[in-house]
Amino acid sequence: MSPLRIGSLELNSPVVLAPMAGVTNVAFRTLCRELELERAGSTSGLYVCEMVTARALVERHPVTMHMTTFGPTETPRSLQLYTVDPDTTYAAAKMIVDENMADHIDMNFGCPVPKVTRKGGGSALPYKRRLFGQIVAAAVRATEGTDIPVTVKFRVGIDDEHHTHLDAGRIAAEEGAAAVALHARTAAQRYSGNADWNEIARLKEHVTTVPVLGNGDIFDAGDAEKMMTQTGCDGVVVGRGCLGRPWLFAELSAALNGREIPTPPSLGEVTQIMRRHAELLADHHGEDRGTRELRKHIAWYLRGFPAGSEVRSGLARVSSLAELDDLLGKLDADVPFPADAEGPRGRQGSPSTVALPEGWLDDPEDTCVPVGADIMHSGG
Known part of the structure; x- marks a missing residue:
């Protein structure tokens, strides 16, 4: 390539x-x-x-x-x-x-x-x-x-x-x-x-x-x-x-690039990746917010893996690196990457009518800057 x-x-x-x-x-x-x-x-x-x-x-x-x-x-x-x-x-x-x-x-x-x-x-x-x-x-x-x-x-x-x-x-x-x-x-x-x-x-x-x-x-x-x-x-x-x-x-x-595709990670390797992700998030946001930010990733990481409801529930509420280490230690490191973990991820949602400003479609040559469209409450 x-x-x-x-x-x-x-x-x-x-x-x-x-x-x-x-x-x-x-x-x-x-x-x-x-x-x-x-x-x-x-x-x-x-x-x-x-x-x-x-x-x-x-x-x-x-x-x-x-x-x-x-x-x-x-x-x-x-x-x-x-x-x-x-x-x-x-x-x-x-x-x-x-x-x-x-x-x-x-x-x-x-x-x-x-x-x-x-x-x-x-x-x-x-x-x-x-x-x-x-x-x-x-x-x-x-x-x-x-x-x-x-x-x-x-x-x-x-x-x-x-x-x-x-x-x-x-x-x-x-x-x-x-x-x-x-x-x-x-x-x-x-x-x-x-x-x-x-x-x-x-x-x-x-x-x-x-x-x-x-x-x-x-x-x-x-x-x-x-x-x-x-x-x-x-x-x-x-x-x-x-x-x-x-x-x-x-x-x-x-x-x-025509090279051999690496073998997908085992559950043990995934837990190491999750731990590294948490560490990097803690460096960026601080440990409390960093571990909370990890929560949204848990279901994606563990998709298809046998983790058990108790561990999944605990990981969804994790609030420290020590707590994360304890929960990850309960997972079976030898479980191979599951085939059913492949495929679409994230929210699919449903098609719907697009919300537009009144009269938006009337004139495609209009150069007026839309009012208020650049105010994002998140700062992003």
Whole structure:
């Protein structure tokens, strides 16, 4: 497999970790890198920080600034922005450049969450073609003269009647984006049903000047190989497939580079990974919050393994590293990785009508910045 070049970045593996809120913090990214190095012999992909809001970054919101933490040896440092305003976009990207905060800027136009789309943000915004282009251009302008590439991620569209991905890909490339990524679902689908890889192939045929990455329904190494073969895309973006499986990137890297795929870990190895994850979270958040943050990962890690209700219940309430050690010690280390642990992970949800601002679909050429769409209560 040829290296993936995104602007100045050359990646030996065409695999990108998708930003996921509350998941892809510095602890999880460090763990994924460590496991890729241990199990595949290299760290060759791109691991993107969880999404932060451009406005909150410019305003130096304490939560946002904490979210932009990178490991001391993490490279390339990849930061994703949620943004709706060209001026704020420029200010945020310029801040990243001036303060050497990252080596790569990605922009998210794929979020389908109702509280985002009803304000005109996320996957609703590419429908406003001119505004979308102005936002991408602002980020590219802020990074001119640097080695920091700007990339853009979006969905197929709002729903089946309002596809936007072909226009979005063309506009992003014309405005200077170094690559585009498509989650092959509409906002109406959220994460339900199946990703339509045919739309990735259509985008690849439509956008020929920059790499096109595919996202959606990659849950094992075979899925990544199939997507690249079927669509011709230049790389894959992996999100929910790595939940509770931070070693997945080692498997993907090996498969796409023609090497033997590492054997999945036993329950004993998984407990060691969970313990390392907790340690990294404690370093980032402090032990109390770090162990509480681990709770959301427990069911993903133990999927398919015989753990027993008492241990599972205890792990779901764990609040210290000592308590975690005691509970993990009760698991049978010799149990091999179960076959039924494969497949889709994370919430699937149900398709639904996309919440949009009143009159949003009336004029796709409108450049008015949506009001209130860049205020995120989480700081992210």
